[in-house]
Amino acid sequence: MFLHEFKYELIRVLRQKEELFWVLLFPMLLGTMFHLALGNLNRATESFHTIPVAVCLESDQKNEAFQTVLDTLSQDEDTPLLKPTYADWEEAASLLKEDSVRGIFRVGEDVTLHCAPNENDAAATLALEQSILETIVRQYHTNADILTRIAQTSPEKLPELISLTQSDASYGTALSLTPGNMDFVIQYYFNLIAMACLFTSFAGSYVAMHHQANLSALGARKCVSPNSKFLSVGAQLLSCLLSQFFCVAVNVAYLVYVIKADFGTSLPMILLTAFIGCILGVCFGFFIGSIGRVSEAAKSGIMVSVSLLFCFLSGLMIDNMRMLIEDFCPLINDINPAVLISDSFLTLNIYGVSARYGSNLFTLLLIAILFAVSGCLLIRRKTYASL
Amino acid sequence: MQTPVIKIENLVKRYKDLIAIDHFNIEIREGEIFGLLGPNGSGKTTTINCILSLLSFDKGTIEVFGKTMRPDSYDLKRQIGIVMQNVAVFNTLTVYENIDYFCGLYVKEKQLRKKYVEEALAFVELEPFRKFYPKKLSGGLLRRLNIACGIAHKPKLIILDEPTVAVDPQSRNKILEGIVDLNKKGATIIYTSHYMEEVEQICTRIAIMDGGKNIAAGSADELKQMIKKSEKIKIEVPMLSETHLEDIRLLPHILHVSYADGQLNIQCSGGRHNLVHILEYLQRQGLSFDRVYSELPTLNDVFLEMTGKELRDHA
Numbered sequence: 226m227f228l229h230e231f232k233y234e235l236i237r238v239l240r241q242k243e244e245l246f247w248v249l250l251f252p253m254l255l256g257t258m259f260h261l262a263l264g265n266l267n268r269a270t271e272s273f274h275t276i277p278v279a280v281c282l283e284s285d286q287k288n289e290a291f292q293t294v295l296d297t298l299s300q301d302e303d304t305p306l307l308k309p310t311y312a313d314w315e316e317a318a319s320l321l322k323e324d325s326v327r328g329i330f331r332v333g334e335d336v337t338l339h340c341a342p343n344e345n346d347a348a349a350t351l352a353l354e355q356s357i358l359e360t361i362v363r364q365y366h367t368n369a370d371i372l373t374r375i376a377q378t379s380p381e382k383l384p385e386l387i388s389l390t391q392s393d394a395s396y397g398t399a400l401s402l403t404p405g406n407m408d409f410v411i412q413y414y415f416n417l418i419a420m421a422c423l424f425t426s427f428a429g430s431y432v433a434m435h436h437q438a439n440l441s442a443l444g445a446r447k448c449v450s451p452n453s454k455f456l457s458v459g460a461q462l463l464s465c466l467l468s469q470f471f472c473v474a475v476n477v478a479y480l481v482y483v484i485k486a487d488f489g490t491s492l493p494m495i496l497l498t499a500f501i502g503c504i505l506g507v508c509f510g511f512f513i514g515s516i517g518r519v520s521e522a523a524k525s526g527i528m529v530s531v532s533l534l535f536c537f538l539s540g541l542m543i544d545n546m547r548m549l550i551e552d553f554c555p556l557i558n559d560i561n562p563a564v565l566i567s568d569s570f571l572t573l574n575i576y577g578v579s580a581r582y583g584s585n586l587f588t589l590l591l592i593a594i595l596f597a598v599s600g601c602l603l604i605r606r607k608t609y610a611s612l
Numbered sequence: 613m614q615t616p617v618i619k620i621e622n623l624v625k626r627y628k629d630l631i632a633i634d635h636f637n638i639e640i641r642e643g644e645i646f647g648l649l650g651p652n653g654s655g656k657t658t659t660i661n662c663i664l665s666l667l668s669f670d671k672g673t674i675e676v677f678g679k680t681m682r683p684d685s686y687d688l689k690r691q692i693g694i695v696m697q698n699v700a701v702f703n704t705l706t707v708y709e710n711i712d713y714f715c716g717l718y719v720k721e722k723q724l725r726k727k728y729v730e731e732a733l734a735f736v737e738l739e740p741f742r743k744f745y746p747k748k749l750s751g752g753l754l755r756r757l758n759i760a761c762g763i764a765h766k767p768k769l770i771i772l773d774e775p776t777v778a779v780d781p782q783s784r785n786k787i788l789e790g791i792v793d794l795n796k797k798g799a800t801i802i803y804t805s806h807y808m809e810e811v812e813q814i815c816t817r818i819a820i821m822d823g824g825k826n827i828a829a830g831s832a833d834e835l836k837q838m839i840k841k842s843e844k845i846k847i848e849v850p851m852l853s854e855t856h857l858e859d860i861r862l863l864p865h866i867l868h869v870s871y872a873d874g875q876l877n878i879q880c881s882g883g884r885h886n887l888v889h890i891l892e893y894l895q896r897q898g899l900s901f902d903r904v905y906s907e908l909p910t911l912n913d914v915f916l917e918m919t920g921k922e923l924r925d926h927a
Contacts, residue, residue: 229716233705240704438666442700446761449664449694450717451686607683608668611627612661 226452230460234432238468244427247529249472252421253479256414260484263410276354279317279326280309283333291336294365306357328358338362409544412571414486416541418495419566421476422502423532425469429510430524432461433600439518439609448607455601462507462597470503489574498573498586502566505589508596509562515603532563539563565589615678617642617769617800618663623672625658625824632658633669634824640802640817645795647815648804649911651923655824656804657697660773663802664694676769690718693767693799697774699758701746708733708742711760718765732764735790752783759787763794770794771802776810788814808911808923818911822919836909839917840867843886843909845878848902849894852876856897863889 238244280295298306310317310326317329321341329339340355375386436458438445447457474496480486488495513528538561540547547564550557558564569585576582618640625633633655640646648656661667663674665683674681676688701710711729719725733739736756746754755775763770772791776784792814795801805811811818812832819829828835836842842865852871860876861869865883869876880886887906894901915923 226717226720229713233702233709233713233716236709237702237704442696442698443702445666446694446696446700446714447717448666448683449689449692450714451689452717608665610668612667 227456227460230457231464234461234464235468237431238428238465241428241431244431245472247424247427248421248469249475251424252417252473252476255420256417256476256480256484256486259410259413259417260486263413275305275308276328276357277308277310277326278358279320279329280311281314281317281329281331282311283331288332288334288336290369291330291332291365294361295330298361307361327354330358330362336362336365408487411486411488411574412540412544412567414480414484414488415567415570415574416536416539416563418473418477418480418499418570419502419539419563420532420536420541421473422499422506422566423509423535423563425465425473425503425506426510426513426528426532427525428465428469429462429507429512430514430521430528431510432458432465433511433514433604434521434524436604437515437606439612441521445612454604454607458511458601458604462511466503466507469507470500473499473503488570490577494573494578495570498566498569501569501586501589501593502562505562505566505593505596508593508600511600512596512603515600535561535563539567559588560592562589562592565592614642616640616675617644617677618802619673619675619678620659620663621673623659623662623669623674625655625662625667625669632824633662636672636821636824636826638819638826638829640800642800643795643798644817645791645801645803645815647811647818648802648821649806649808649811649818649915649923650821651806654806654821656806656821657773658824659821660694660771660802660804663771664692690765691768693762693765693770695759695762695770695772695775697777699746699754701754701757701761703746706743706745707738707749707757707760710746710757711764714761715764718767728764728766732760735763735793736760737786750780750783752779752786755779755783755787759790763799766799768799769802770799771804773804774806775803776805776807784810806923808915812911820911820915820918822915827918828914832911835911835914837882839909839914840881841879841909841913841917842867842882843880844905844907845876845880845887845890846905846907847876847878847890847894848874848904849876849899850874850902852899856899859897860890860893863893 295307295309299309309330310320312320314329314331317326320326321329321339324341327340331337331339338358340358372383372386376383434440435443436447436454438448448454477492477495477499481488481492510528513524513531519527536542538546538550538557541563547558558568565585565588569582569589572579572582572585616639618638620636620638623633623636624631636655636659638646648659650656658667662669663676663681665674665681665685676685677691679685679688681688702713705713708729711732712725715725715728715732719728733742736759738753738756738760741749741753746757749757755778759772759775762772770791775791776787779787788810791801791803803811803815815832817829817831818835819826820835821827828838830838849871857869857871860866860878863886865880865886866878867881868879871877878886878890887904891901891904912923915921
């Protein structure tokens with residue numbers, strides 16, 4: 226009996242196109258859109274391009290020190306920092322005007338930088354490049370000043386100092402607090418998986434509705450069959466859970482292997498979190514499906530709305546929404562399933578398996594049990610006052 | 613004395629102020645095709661739902677196979693097949709899978725179930741459609757699938773709640789023939805309908821329901837004998853005087869006589885050979901007549917006389 230119910234529920238869920246759309250296809254589409262929109266943004270801010278710069282040498286005053294700096298910065302084999310173009314002042318000014326170079330180094334005894342004002346749409350990138358050029362000049366001036374003063378006060382230490390400035394020594398060690406992925410875009414993908422987990426509620430709702438004689442003809446037919454309602458519900462919920470988890474796992478695989486999202490932690494732990502998210506989703510749907518004599522369409526509407534509201538509050542649409550809620554009403558974050566699921570992923574990514582991760586999973590399971598027990602209490606009725 | 617398959621005594625079901633079932637009593641014997649006939653809202657489906665223990669009721673007792681029916685009477689439920697008024701099948705399962713699923717709720721053994729499913733498919737003549745999804749079936753075929761899902765496990769008692777609603781005449785005949793066939797194979801049938809022709813055609817006993825009450829019960833002939841009106845006779849007679857009409861009124865078992873537009877209408881009150889007596893009178897008087905119609909009373913007449921309203925009007 227259990228296996229019979231399990232088998233046919235599995236067949237039903239895998240053929241239910243509407244449910245598959247919400248759990249399988251919709252998150253994939255949304256993930257692809259995130260990738261197209263936010264993936265490029267990431268590349269624009271992180272990838273570095275060589276900065277074209279004009280160098281205008283004043284003929285009578287040679288500055289070998291700055292020339293050495295320029296040579297060093299333009300000699301990297303992969304992506305040199307600078308691409309100098311040597312020109313006279315008029316020609317350099319013309320290149321700057323055409324936007325062929327980002328600035329002009331006027332090199333004489335002193336070194337000065339000339340940049341064009343930021344007026345176009347690419348102002349952010351231009352400003353970044355101009356800042357780099359300014360930093361180079363500032364650093365040159367600082368080092369030159371130090372060398373001059375040392376030469377005047379302690380000339381015997383000059384060779385050592387020159388050696389130090391050329392060695393680019395670092396006295397600190399950069400230590401990452403986490404082996405995880407600190408990219409902010411990853412949060413969107415975590416929220417996306419949380420949403421997919423919540424959309425498993427459709428399947429849970431279907432199980433509840435088709436076990437109540439006052440909600441559907443199929444429910445009535447099931448109620449007159451010689452079987453325990455809870456055995457049937459249990460078999461179907463388990464079947465739903467496994468099939469829905471399979472869909473969410475496909476989504477995770479799509480994000481990891483196709484979108485190339487770096488979840489920064491082991492895949493089995495991600496899947497475990499998703500599985501518990503699915504338990505919550507199915508139980509949530511089961512509870513919604515159990516309440517009142519509301520039509521199937523209305524219940525679907527309630528589930529989509531509530532799921533999306535949870536996701537909205539967790540920051541799926543606005544990234545700092547969760548922080549805002551944390552400031553004004555942290556209790557919402559403590560019980561919002563979408564927050565708990567995405568926070569579990571985030572915690573897993575940054576801290577690995579930790580107390581906070583365990584606490585999140587425990588809360589998720591607790592809420593799921595609450596939904597499941599409430600649903601069972603609502604459908605336990607065996608005779609109805611009206612059909 | 614044989615235990616009745618179903619025994620309902622003094623059943624009362626209220627929806628707030630509305631009395632849906634009002635002290636209803638019936639006894640259904642093994643091997644019967646028992647018809648519950650009544651207009652929409654007369655309480656047929658409510659009675660069925662009470663029998664199945666889906667609905668709670670305010671008063672009375674219901675016994676199925678001699679035992680009180682409860683929601684957890686699985687031993688009783690195993691012997692019952694139900695064909696709901698609304699088609700109750702899964703749209704995501706094929707015809708075969710639907711029958712197998714519902715049969716599997718009653719029959720655990722796989723090989724036996726397979727045999728039963730094949731027999732049910734053959735019974736409702738849906739073998740060519742076994743791999744079809746319900747959405748691809750016509751209304752008539754869908755109703756037949758609904759029936760197959762209800763009877764595949766070979767129950768002793770089959771309850772069919774308006775199984776022919778919105779079904780084409782060809783499918784309707786198939787369904788009715790099938791029901792008679794199931795009965796011949798040993799199943800006791802409860803058949804609810806507001807189509808009096810169907811009930812009259814297949815049911816061995818009928819209970820007429822109105823306003824939640826059992827207003828009469830018996831075979832179709834027994835019900836017809838309960839009313840005053842019997843045969844209706846219409847004869848096309850070109851010329852007829854008032855004297856002739858008076859003479860006809862004096863013939864035996866004549867209840868009412870009227871004459872208009874060359875047509876003589878006579879309502880009889882039982883008796884036999886009424887038409888022969890009337891035609892002999894006309895011949896004796898040398899009156900020529902053209903077409904002759906004789907109409908025996910229907911269950912609608914029974915319903916009309918007992919309730920003062922037409923059964924058809926409510927259908």
